[in-house]
Amino acid sequence: MPLIHRLTERRRAAASFRHSFIHCTARAHMYYTHFMQDAEARRQIVEAGRRLRDRFFVASNDGNLSARLSEDRILITPTSMNKGDVTAEHLLTLDLQGRVVAGNLKPSSETKMHLAVYQARPDVQAIVHAHPPTATGFAACRIRLDQDVILPEVVFGLGKIGFAEYGTPTTDEIPNAVVKEIPDCEALLLSNHGALTVGSDVMQAYYRMEVLEMYARVRLVTRILGAPTPLTADEVGELHRVRERQGWGRKAAGIESVDPALVDLIAQIVVEIMKRKDGSA
Numbered sequence: 001m002p003l004i005h006r007l008t009e010r011r012r013a014a015a016s017f018r019h020s021f022i023h024c025t026a027r028a029h030m031y032y033t034h035f036m037q038d039a040e041a042r043r044q045i046v047e048a049g050r051r052l053r054d055r056f057f058v059a060s061n062d063g064n065l066s067a068r069l070s071e072d073r074i075l076i077t078p079t080s081m082n083k084g085d086v087t088a089e090h091l092l093t094l095d096l097q098g099r100v101v102a103g104n105l106k107p108s109s110e111t112k113m114h115l116a117v118y119q120a121r122p123d124v125q126a127i128v129h130a131h132p133p134t135a136t137g138f139a140a141c142r143i144r145l146d147q148d149v150i151l152p153e154v155v156f157g158l159g160k161i162g163f164a165e166y167g168t169p170t171t172d173e174i175p176n177a178v179v180k181e182i183p184d185c186e187a188l189l190l191s192n193h194g195a196l197t198v199g200s201d202v203m204q205a206y207y208r209m210e211v212l213e214m215y216a217r218v219r220l221v222t223r224i225l226g227a228p229t230p231l232t233a234d235e236v237g238e239l240h241r242v243r244e245r246q247g248w249g250r251k252a253a254g255i256e257s258v259d260p261a262l263v264d265l266i267a268q269i270v271v272e273i274m275k276r277k278d279g280s281a
């Protein structure tokens with residue numbers, strides 16, 4: 001073969017190798033990212049479930065937690081199990097129609113509520129539902145927590161606290177009521193039932209549940225002590241503006257971070273495989 005043809009062939013082979021390399025590295029990176037995201041979501045659900053139990057935010061088998069894994073996959077806790085006893089292996093992977101993709105147990109009886117929130121809020125990455133006693137007391141008395149704001153931290157941490165009308169558990173009534181409220185709040189009371197919080201990951205949703213319950217306790221104390229002094233509408237408005245400026249509200253959906261050292265390692269492995277494949281061809 002003339003030299004010019006051999007050089008052209010080599011250039012083509014090099015271009016093909018480069019294309020394959022980039023393709024394989026991208027796929028390896030994607031698999032690694034999904035694997036890490038799944039593992040981290042499981043870890044956080046287990047940790048938050050334990051804290052919910054330890055703080056008596058749930059009793060017996062109450063409550064449920066979930067995390068979004070991708071556009072069409074979520075992780076969710078099983079039904080009929082104390083959330084403090086849930087391990088990573090107990091969790092179920094569902095598609096957004098609620099079909100079980102992986103896992104051996106039965107998914108939470110409130111799965112429809114979680115799916116409705118993920119459909120309504122593409123930015124939400126995790127949901128925690130619990131029955132913290134004081135916040136649930138306000139929900140049972142149908143007293144809203146978003147009126148007469150008395151603590152700036154609550155605006156910073158939760159924004160507006162929604163209130164979903166009563167619905168029969170396990171039916172479409174709760175998802176429908178939640179979807180009406182969830183577009184502009186990160187935490188809401190479920191009338192005569194409990195509370196729901198959302199976040200950019202499970203721990204953020206869990207901490208919002210803590211803030212909600214603490215705020216409900218402070219509100220209860222102020223009712224016992226006498227008339228509290230609520231912040232004015234201007235003061236509350238300014239708090240919301242500070243929250244927005246500081247970026248304490250919604251975060252964009254997506255993967256937060258990937259360990260670059262591991263990506264390099266995967267790239268090196270791919271190069272080695274490609275070299276061997278090239279050598280054996």
Ligand SMILES: [Zn+2]
Pocket residue numbers: 062063129130131193194
């Ligand atoms: Zn419940």
